[in-house]
Structure formats: C-alpha cells, structure tokens
Amino acid sequence: MPEKPALEGLETKWGQSWEEQGTYLFDRQNATRENIFSVDTPPPTASGSLHIGHVFSYTHMDLVTRYQRMRGKTIFYPMGWDDNGLPTERRVQNYYGVRVDPTLPYDPAFVPPLEGGDNASSKAADQLPISRRNFIELCERLTVEDEKQFEDVWRTLGLSVDWTQSYRTIGDEAQTAAQRAFLRNLARGEAYQADAPTLWDITFRTAVAQAELEDKEMPAAYHRLAFRTVPADDGSSTDIHIETTRPELLPACVALVAHPDDERYQHLFGTMVTTPLFGVEVPVVAHHLAQKEKGSGIAMICTFGDVTDVIWWRELDLPNRTIIGSDGRIVADAPDVIVTEQATAAYAQLAGKTVFSAKKTVVELLQASGEMIGDPKPISHSVKFFEKGDKPLEIISTRQWYIRNGARDVALREKLIADGREINFTPDHMRTRYENWVGGLTGDWLISRQRFFGVPIPVWYELDAEGNKGTPIVPSEDSLPVDPASETAPGYDESQRGVPGGFAGEVDIMDTWATSSLTPQIAGGWERDPELFDLVFPYSLRSQGQDIIRTWLFSTVLRSELEHGTVPWKNAGISGFIVDPDRKKMSKSKGNVVTPAAMLETHGSDAVRYWAASSRLGTDAAFDPQNPKQIKIGRRLAIKVLNAAKFVYSFPTAEVDAAGRTAPLDIDLLAELNRVVATATKAFDEFDHAKALEAAEQFFWTFCDDYLELVKERAYGAGTPEGQASATATLRHAIDVLLRLFAPFIPFATEEVWSWTHDGSIHTSEWPVVSAAAEPTGLLPLVSEALISIRRAKTDAKASQKTEVVSATISGPAQLQLAIDDLQAVGRIATVEFVEADAVSVTHIVLAEQVEVQ
RNA sequence: GGGCGAUUGGCGCAGCUGGUAGCGCGCUUCGUUCACACCGAAGAGGUCAUGGGUUCAAGUCCCGUAUCGCCCA
Numbered sequence: 001m002p003e004k005p006a007l008e009g010l011e012t013k014w015g016q017s018w019e020e021q022g023t024y025l026f027d028r029q030n031a032t033r034e035n036i037f038s039v040d041t042p043p044p045t046a047s048g049s050l051h052i053g054h055v056f057s058y059t060h061m062d063l064v065t066r067y068q069r070m071r072g073k074t075i076f077y078p079m080g081w082d083d084n085g086l087p088t089e090r091r092v093q094n095y096y097g098v099r100v101d102p103t104l105p106y107d108p109a110f111v112p113p114l115e116g117g118d119n120a121s122s123k124a125a126d127q128l129p130i131s132r133r134n135f136i137e138l139c140e141r142l143t144v145e146d147e148k149q150f151e152d153v154w155r156t157l158g159l160s161v162d163w164t165q166s167y168r169t170i171g172d173e174a175q176t177a178a179q180r181a182f183l184r185n186l187a188r189g190e191a192y193q194a195d196a197p198t199l200w201d202i203t204f205r206t207a208v209a210q211a212e213l214e215d216k217e218m219p220a221a222y223h224r225l226a227f228r229t230v231p232a233d234d235g236s237s238t239d240i241h242i243e244t245t246r247p248e249l250l251p252a253c254v255a256l257v258a259h260p261d262d263e264r265y266q267h268l269f270g271t272m273v274t275t276p277l278f279g280v281e282v283p284v285v286a287h288h289l290a291q292k293e294k295g296s297g298i299a300m301i302c303t304f305g306d307v308t309d310v311i312w313w314r315e316l317d318l319p320n321r322t323i324i325g326s327d328g329r330i331v332a333d334a335p336d337v338i339v340t341e342q343a344t345a346a347y348a349q350l351a352g353k354t355v356f357s358a359k360k361t362v363v364e365l366l367q368a369s370g371e372m373i374g375d376p377k378p379i380s381h382s383v384k385f386f387e388k389g390d391k392p393l394e395i396i397s398t399r400q401w402y403i404r405n406g407a408r409d410v411a412l413r414e415k416l417i418a419d420g421r422e423i424n425f426t427p428d429h430m431r432t433r434y435e436n437w438v439g440g441l442t443g444d445w446l447i448s449r450q451r452f453f454g455v456p457i458p459v460w461y462e463l464d465a466e467g468n469k470g471t472p473i474v475p476s477e478d479s480l481p482v483d484p485a486s487e488t489a490p491g492y493d494e495s496q497r498g499v500p501g502g503f504a505g506e507v508d509i510m511d512t513w514a515t516s517s518l519t520p521q522i523a524g525g526w527e528r529d530p531e532l533f534d535l536v537f538p539y540s541l542r543s544q545g546q547d548i549i550r551t552w553l554f555s556t557v558l559r560s561e562l563e564h565g566t567v568p569w570k571n572a573g574i575s576g577f578i579v580d581p582d583r584k585k586m587s588k589s590k591g592n593v594v595t596p597a598a599m600l601e602t603h604g605s606d607a608v609r610y611w612a613a614s615s616r617l618g619t620d621a622a623f624d625p626q627n628p629k630q631i632k633i634g635r636r637l638a639i640k641v642l643n644a645a646k647f648v649y650s651f652p653t654a655e656v657d658a659a660g661r662t663a664p665l666d667i668d669l670l671a672e673l674n675r676v677v678a679t680a681t682k683a684f685d686e687f688d689h690a691k692a693l694e695a696a697e698q699f700f701w702t703f704c705d706d707y708l709e710l711v712k713e714r715a716y717g718a719g720t721p722e723g724q725a726s727a728t729a730t731l732r733h734a735i736d737v738l739l740r741l742f743a744p745f746i747p748f749a750t751e752e753v754w755s756w757t758h759d760g761s762i763h764t765s766e767w768p769v770v771s772a773a774a775e776p777t778g779l780l781p782l783v784s785e786a787l788i789s790i791r792r793a794k795t796d797a798k799a800s801q802k803t804e805v806v807s808a809t810i811s812g813p814a815q816l817q818l819a820i821d822d823l824q825a826v827g828r829i830a831t832v833e834f835v836e837a838d839a840v841s842v843t844h845i846v847l848a849e850q851v852e853v854q
Numbered sequence: 855g856g857g858c859g860a861u862u863g864g865c866g867c868a869g870c871u872g873g874u875a876g877c878g879c880g881c882u883u884c885g886u887u888c889a890c891a892c893c894g895a896a897g898a899g900g901u902c903a904u905g906g907g908u909u910c911a912a913g914u915c916c917c918g919u920a921u922c923g924c925c926c927a
Contacts (some may be wrong), residue, residue: 004890005889005890133921187878215927265870292911293867299887310881327867349918361861382927395860427859429858430858431858431927432857432859432925433857433858433859436857436858436925436926437925440926440927495903509864546924546925547924547925549925550925550926576924577924579923614866614867615867619859619860620858620860620923620924621865621866622865622867629865629866629879629880630866630867630878632878632879632892633878633879636892638892639890639892640889640890640892640893642889642890643889643890643893644889644890645889646889647889647890648889650889690867690868691868694867694868694877697877698877704889704890705894706896708889716888761855788896790893791894791895791896792895792896792897794884794885794895794896795883795884795885795895795896795897796884796896797884798883798884798885799884799885800884800885800886800888801885801894801895802885802886809879
C-alpha cells in the first residue's frame, strides 16, 4: 500500500497489466447463448479525428459492458475502424499531395511527393496524379497509422475492449462480408441497378445517398421569364410568366406546372407553350405539388433542378432532357428538341460552362431577347448539399446500384418499423427518430459510389457484339473478396476485358455505410465462423450517438432484416452529444474542440470517464474546456476513493463473516449499502449508468463523512474487542462493495486499490449481490442528524471539531441509544445524558474551553 | 411547416407509478494536517418557464403559449 496514493500513472500501469493478463479477452470456451453479452461498437472514421463526443459515447458503452462482465456475463466487445470511403481519400490526398487518375498504370516504386501535408485547400492542380492502385496503397498505409493512434486513446480511456477482435471496414473479412451480403441481396432481388435521376456531388464526382444530405440556406434569385402560348387559330398568343431560380436549366425544360385548383391557369392545362430563347414546345400540366402562392403560381419543370422536378418528371411521365454532366458543366450535345438556328446558337454558348456561368449567359441572352421581365429578385432558400461537400448537389441521370430499403415497399417498411419496436431503445424516444426516418424515405438506398478506396461492387458485365454492357456476372461466394477492376470475370480470359463479346468489370465501389451496416456480421464472423456468429448474434447491445440513427442504425437494421429476418440487437443505447457552454453543438469550425488525448493527459482517465458517466443516455452534456467542472469532481472522487480505501485497509482485520458484525450501527450501515447495491443494479439493468453512479457516490460520501468518523475510535480499539472487530469487518466489507460499485466508472483507481488486498482484477470480480435479509432500521440517519448538531455547536463556537466536550444532552428516539457510544467518541464528549424524545437534538453542550452553546 | 426533447436556487443536474423541493459546483463563515488541502464542518440561496384544466392534493397527469436545442421538410 503506497504512502500517498495518486492517480498519476495508473492508466499505464493497469493498461499494461490488463493486456498481459488478458483481462478483457473474449472467453469463447465458456460462452453460451445465455451468458453472453455482445456489443456492436461503432467503428470510428479512422481518417477523422477523435473528439470529445466519441469519448462520451464510447465511455457509455464501456460502463454497461463492465457492469455485465462483473455480473458474470461472457463479454464479446470488439472494436472496428471505418477506414474505407471518402474521408480517407480526402485525407490521403492532402497528406501525400496526390490524386487518382484511373488511366495511369501502377508504379511499384512510387514515392509520394509529400509526407504529412495537411494543406486543406490543396488544389487538384497541385496534386500529383497517380494510379488507382498506388492511391489505395497510400490509403492503406495511412489508415493503419491513424488506427494505431485511435487505439492508444481508447486504451488510455480504459475501454475494456478485446483488442484481438478488432476489424477494419477495408479489411479482407469486411470486404468479404460486404460483398457476400450484396450478392445475396442481388440474388434475392433486393439489390438492383437502375438508370435514374441521382443526387450528384460535382466536386467529388460521385452519387450521394439520401442519408448523406444536408440542407443549407443559400441566397438565390427569382428570374421572371416569359413563355408564349402556341398561337391559336386566329394567330393570337399570350405570354405566361414563370419564376425560376435556375434559368440556366431552360434548355432542359420539359413542361410548365400549376396547381390543379389554380383558377388562373385552368384554361392552359393540356395546351402547349414555347420556351423562351430555345423555342421548344412544352405542355402545361397540373400537379398538386405546384405551389399557388409561390412566385406566379406556375413553374417550369426541368430535368432536373431539384427533387420536386424528379417527382413531377416521374409522376407526369415527362421526357428526360438532362443537360448537366458529371463534372457539373453543361454537356456539349443539346437535347434533340433544340433545333432552330437561334436555339442551337444559344445552346452553343452554354455548352461546357459551369452552372454558375451558364446562368449568367442565359440571363444575358434573355435580357437581350426581351424575354426576361425585370431584374432578378434575390431570395434565400434551402438547397441540398452532400454533408461533406461544399457545392450544391446537382441531379443527373446515371446508372447506379440500389438496395431496397422500404421506401417503395410497404411490407418491408412495416417490417422495419416492427423491428424498431422490437429493439429496446434507451432512451425510448430515440425510436421516434428511427421511425420518422423510415417513414420519410423517398427512394431506395443508393450504394454505388464513383470513388476508389472502398469495397468493390463484385460484378462484371457481359459485353454484347457492340460492346454494350449486358447481364451482370457474379463471383462465387468462396472467391470473395474480389476486385472486378483487376480480376477476371469467371469463365473469361483477361484478354476479353473490354472487348465486344467479352466482359467489363464494375469500377464503382460501395458506399461506406454499405459495409459498416454489417458490423455485427463482420465482427461476429458471419459465414466465416458460424459457431461464433451463432453465439453473438443478435447482439445484446448497439451503442452509438444520436447523429447516426438515420445512417448506421437504420442501415444495420435493414441489412439484418434482409439477410437474417431478425433484429441485429436486443438493445440500442443512444448517447447525446456535447454542447459548449452556450448550448451550441461543439464543432471544429468554432475552435472549441479539445482533443481527447490531451484531456485524458491533463485530468486523468477516471476523471474524464466520470464526466461522461454522469450524463444519462440521450442527454446532451455541456462541456466547457476552460472549466471542466464535472471532470474535476470525478478526479476528486477518484482521489477520495484511493484515500478512503487506504485508510480502511490499514486496519488489521481477521476474516470476519457476517456473524462478527454485531454493532447495530454497523449492521444498519450495511443494510443501507445493500439498498444502494439494489438501486445501482436495477439502474444498470436499465442502462441508466448515471443513476447507478449517483447512488454509489451519494452513499460513499456519507460513508466517509459520517460513518467512517463515527466508528474511527472504535476501529482503533477504543471500545470492546467485539466492537472493534465489528467496525473493522464492516469497514472492509463496505469498501469492498463500494469499490466494485465504482469499478465500471473509475476502473483505474478501483483496480489500484483492489490490488492492495485482493488477488485478481476487480473488473472480473463479482458484482455485489443484494442480500434479502437486511433492511435499514433508520439508525444511521438518526445518528447522522445528532452528529450534525454536535458539529454545528462546535462550528458556531468557532472551535475545532476535535474540541473536547465536557458534557451534552442527546435527545431522540430510543433507537439512537444503540449508537450512543460511537456518537460520544466522535464528538469527544466526556459525559452524555440521553433523553428520549421524538426528534433528535443535542443540547447543553459544554465545550472544554468552558464555552457553552445552546 | 412537421416531429422529438428540454425549460427546477448563480451554474450543471436528480426528482420513478402525483402528497407541499433534493444533489454537486460556486458562494459565506469556521476549522485542520494521526485516510484525504485535489481536505473537513456549518450555513445562506428556489412561488419548479407561463396560462388554463383534472384532483382532497401537481415540478410530477392533460391542453394551450413562449423560449432554446435537435431531426425532417
């Protein structure tokens, strides 16, 4: 036992010990379906940086896991890294100063131009074009390094993860699982390929899914354009004015639309009008989504200006005249309806231009032709962005892969809702977010991405005599993982690649979520280790932040439903997020982010864990880096635990069983503690770690401030040997219980203290059990009340608490007499007179200095 | 515009199935080194956002309003 115990260095000391002892290893030999507690952990984005919100949420899942371990459960607690996907590509581009050019050949001797660059604004022009394979190798190299750093932070934080169970979403096993699941989706008709209007990020040149959208308020302007009705028999025609924020899409106009009830346009429905500038005849149609009060109440439908255009196009069966290419520029070939000399000339001026400059040109042309009325009218409206992009999304027509998600399938949607109700959400209202998301889906899940670092979509295509792609060719499951871009399609020769009559490999990869939606399968050895999978799946717990309910939680439920027809987990614990002192979400751009590593270093892991633990699931936590109050309180608690335990363990004690604990106060203390154990146990069973902590903590301070002081003298041997034995045995029993109640929260301090008097780790010791017999008698609170009176008298007299008291009268219920000796000892009262009364009071206190206080 | 959540002493939070408010920090005063100065003791401080309703009784249940936050349009 150290002379002066301290928190410093405990993380390293015990981190090493746990690693050497294998304290947190999955004990497969003894695992059964009944005694297992399996945790599905979110793989953090390896290329990102860990922030305080991660610490918060990962601590939450560790708390309940540690509790379950002590309850005797066999713990399956793996950790993964999400390293595939766009964030990694971006980081690699900046770090090494490179970018992919898929046409370049692989260079085995390649050395990147930069190492450790962090130039966030690095332009494509400054980046060295390299082959896809070289790029992927750099991705691999950097993520491995990043993951090492992440693991260090998690180990320091004290996550009780079995590090032999870790996985990477770009790893072979993850790729195999993702491709296998995809192939099965394909075989069952749940995955399909379709030509469709697709949300497209022009910066990254990739399709984007609904779950990755973000609305942003952007300035725009209404441009009032004049369409002209097709001349009647008498040659008369009138102008129809529409307002649009996207005049550059005029060549892609396919119709005008107004609300069916709008009297102003009734007479026009079914007639034709001609577009300004391009002279294309388009119909006037009616649809309920047209807003009467917006602009002039009649709008132009283009392919495609926004998602409403897509709906109109689909529901009204309109032609497709897409003019924006995958690079965000106006395509060279005009839609075939643009035929007049004037029209083709106008279009020629737009071709190749960005949306921004095309808009400018169209406006100039319209102003010149007199078909634009007045000046543009500035407005602000919300525009869809890719969450990681900084240019508005365009909608272009492309061929993409989708997985059915219930958006167009009522039966599946209802099944997914039912799955959500089968999962026990904590807090319960987080289920609503899931249901809202499922109910609000507008299309199937787009999973193909036109990127490089990810799991390849495992198909090839037959090429017909003209070289057009035909039926997909799929690999057998035992050949996975495959890369169709470099491996030959089964049944073909590599020389047939790209040749008419031969085959073509799919070059698209899957969205990251298409892999991470399978974390239960990846970590659990699905189809790789069926015995293991059968043990761990469905998992006991999914723990995650509320921000990824629509992505990770939803997609995991979906994949599990499609593949296994069951929910992936029994419980879902959802953590809130971190807000700064002004109640604003913490974010990098605000510069109010503190790195977890620095925080752990400064305050100690137990202190930081305490902070996270004191917030319930689902509740946002305030955090002020300048004044981290909760962390300081946690640190204080951990230090107090060290000291209190040291004190208690310093008393020699023979092994005294319950029979030796004879003093009524001691028995009552343990009865009160018994109740605390019951509270904490129930709270943990309900995933309410904050309540468990509060119960233990509250009792612990009473234990230290009152009970410990009351029995100190007796423990030193001031009374009878029986009294002493009872006190020391009770102290030791109580601290043993308290330490275990605290173990999930402050694993380092409790392990340190435990090691002084116990063999084995506290974290694999048994969670305290509630004994049925003990019921508190109320003695302890009575004694505490009397103690406060005595202390108050001394405080009021400005005297030390150690001041001797010549005499005092203690009044109270008869029961109080049972502990009168302890009271007398702690108060240092020479002579006590006891008077039976309803209420507790201490009177006629005569202090040794002859100061009398009422 | 729709949904969800929050609103309790200066600050951060508890208050379960309704019975006249608790904790921690901070603050004030005092004490102290034989477990702990990253200490101890005592104390001050709240008409529980607001307007109605149910009830013998409402932070606690119901309806409305306001403010804040998040999600989705």
